[in-house]
Amino acid sequence: MRPVGSLSPGFRGRARTLTDRLPPGQYPTESFPVLSAGPTPHVATDGWTFTVTTETGDSRTWTWQQMMDLPQEDIVQDIHCVTRWSKFDTHWRGVSLDVFLEDVETAATYVKATSYGGYTTNLPLADLRGGKAWIVHGYDGFALSPEHGGPARLLVPHLYLWKSAKWVSGLRLTREDEPGFWESVGYHNYGDPWREQRNWGD
Amino acid sequence: MRLSWRTARLVERRAQTATARTLVLTVPDWPGHLAGQHVDVRLTADDGYQAVRSYSLAAPPDADRIELGVQTVESGEVSPYLADELPVGADVEVRGPLGNWFVWRPEETRPALLVAGGSGVVPLAAMIRAHGRAGTAGPLTLLYSARTPDDVWYRDDLDGGGERLDVRYVYTRRAPLGSVRPPGRVARADLDQAVARLVKDSPVFVCGPTAFVETVSDALVDLGCSPDAIRTERFG
Numbered sequence: 001m002r003p004v005g006s007l008s009p010g011f012r013g014r015a016r017t018l019t020d021r022l023p024p025g026q027y028p029t030e031s032f033p034v035l036s037a038g039p040t041p042h043v044a045t046d047g048w049t050f051t052v053t054t055e056t057g058d059s060r061t062w063t064w065q066q067m068m069d070l071p072q073e074d075i076v077q078d079i080h081c082v083t084r085w086s087k088f089d090t091h092w093r094g095v096s097l098d099v100f101l102e103d104v105e106t107a108a109t110y111v112k113a114t115s116y117g118g119y120t121t122n123l124p125l126a127d128l129r130g131g132k133a134w135i136v137h138g139y140d141g142f143a144l145s146p147e148h149g150g151p152a153r154l155l156v157p158h159l160y161l162w163k164s165a166k167w168v169s170g171l172r173l174t175r176e177d178e179p180g181f182w183e184s185v186g187y188h189n190y191g192d193p194w195r196e197q198r199n200w201g202d
Numbered sequence: 203m204r205l206s207w208r209t210a211r212l213v214e215r216r217a218q219t220a221t222a223r224t225l226v227l228t229v230p231d232w233p234g235h236l237a238g239q240h241v242d243v244r245l246t247a248d249d250g251y252q253a254v255r256s257y258s259l260a261a262p263p264d265a266d267r268i269e270l271g272v273q274t275v276e277s278g279e280v281s282p283y284l285a286d287e288l289p290v291g292a293d294v295e296v297r298g299p300l301g302n303w304f305v306w307r308p309e310e311t312r313p314a315l316l317v318a319g320g321s322g323v324v325p326l327a328a329m330i331r332a333h334g335r336a337g338t339a340g341p342l343t344l345l346y347s348a349r350t351p352d353d354v355w356y357r358d359d360l361d362g363g364g365e366r367l368d369v370r371y372v373y374t375r376r377a378p379l380g381s382v383r384p385p386g387r388v389a390r391a392d393l394d395q396a397v398a399r400l401v402k403d404s405p406v407f408v409c410g411p412t413a414f415v416e417t418v419s420d421a422l423v424d425l426g427c428s429p430d431a432i433r434t435e436r437f438g
């Protein structure tokens with residue numbers, strides 16, 4: 001280890017609080033920055049659908065109204081973006097993925113989430129079960145805005161936020177793990193903020 | 203391969219505007235990078251506390267020298283220190299290069315459009331400088347939105363870019379005396395002229411504050427640019 005004091009002389013930084021809630025290398029923010037690779041797709045709710053497709057090709061589709069008729073949850077979670085900001089106690093409204101996956105018969109262990117606009121991201125199926133992931137359509141008491149993924153996005157708060165696909169259109173259940181968009185251009189395949197899995201090799 | 207933290211020494215600091223700085227750092231064994239990429243910069247306080255922020259690389263690699271653009275964020279934890287306090291000759295740590303999506307490659311022969319809002323010009327400046335070195339690349343257009351003429355970074359590079367670089371300034375608060383265009387935010391008419399120089403699937407790079415990027419990229423899609431050809435980077 002290099003001796004403390006030899007780097008960035010005179011740097012003091014902010015008050016040392018909140019460290020137990022802050023994953024390594026993150027800083028807390030009150031704002032809600034946006035990370036997107038391209039233009040924001042504008043998707044109307046009357047044409048919106050969400051489709052779960054299994055590895056055998058069986059699929060089930062929900063319309064907006066059918067999704068809204070499912071049991072709704074109010075969710076309070078900390079979120080962590082790979083660009084190093086974290087935001088505490090964010091308020092969302094939506095439907096647990098357990099509800100969508102309840103009757104799905106599958107031997108798949110991976111999921112490719114797909115989005116309007118072409119975005120994709122991959123996750124282990126187990127990370128979407130057990131009350132850890134949702135389809136959300138409300139943020140802070142209002143309809144989720146397009147730049148933050150509206151009309152509906154995935155929310156998987158225990159992973160870096162790029163896994164919480166904006167403008168989500170479906171889940172494709174797969175036997176093989178297939179890298180998604182950011183995972184193909186350098187981001188970590190799994191993305192656990194507490195293990196600081198930002199990039200390939202982390 | 204895991205990206206490791208490297209020691210980087212500040213060797214030069216230049217003012218770009220009243221609140222913006224160019225920092226030139228030397229990083230032994232720097233692996234090189236592509237125009238548009240960024241690095242993480244890590245600062246360490248005497249008690250071991252660390253803070254990390256991302257900064258765009260403002261120029262193509264020059265052996266072990268890298269150039270960053272830093273805009274001071276008022277009451278920010280890191281940027282005021284980097285902009286005005288870190289002594290020349292002192293060390294910080296950097297990790298990178300990062301970001302393999304918002305990149306322009308010298309083998310690109312199609313005309314390209316770059317749209318900058320404020321300090322969003324930094325990664326686009328790296329593209330312009332890489333383009334200047336690559337004799338065969340297609341022409342570039344930069345549409346650069348700044349508050350006033352005093353807020354323009356890299357003025358000499360931009361105005362001396364030669365025939366293959368077309369730079370249009372859009373001033374939002376105060377334009378120079380004699381300007382035909384009144385001050386105001388980037389409008390469709392500004393983008394229309396720029397888009398006219400593109401070909402099918404020409405790459406478009408938009409970087410700036412979130413609201414700026416949203417407005418510009420929506421307008422570009424309306425003007426017929428393919429959403430797949432538009433790459434964005436947002437901050438704030």
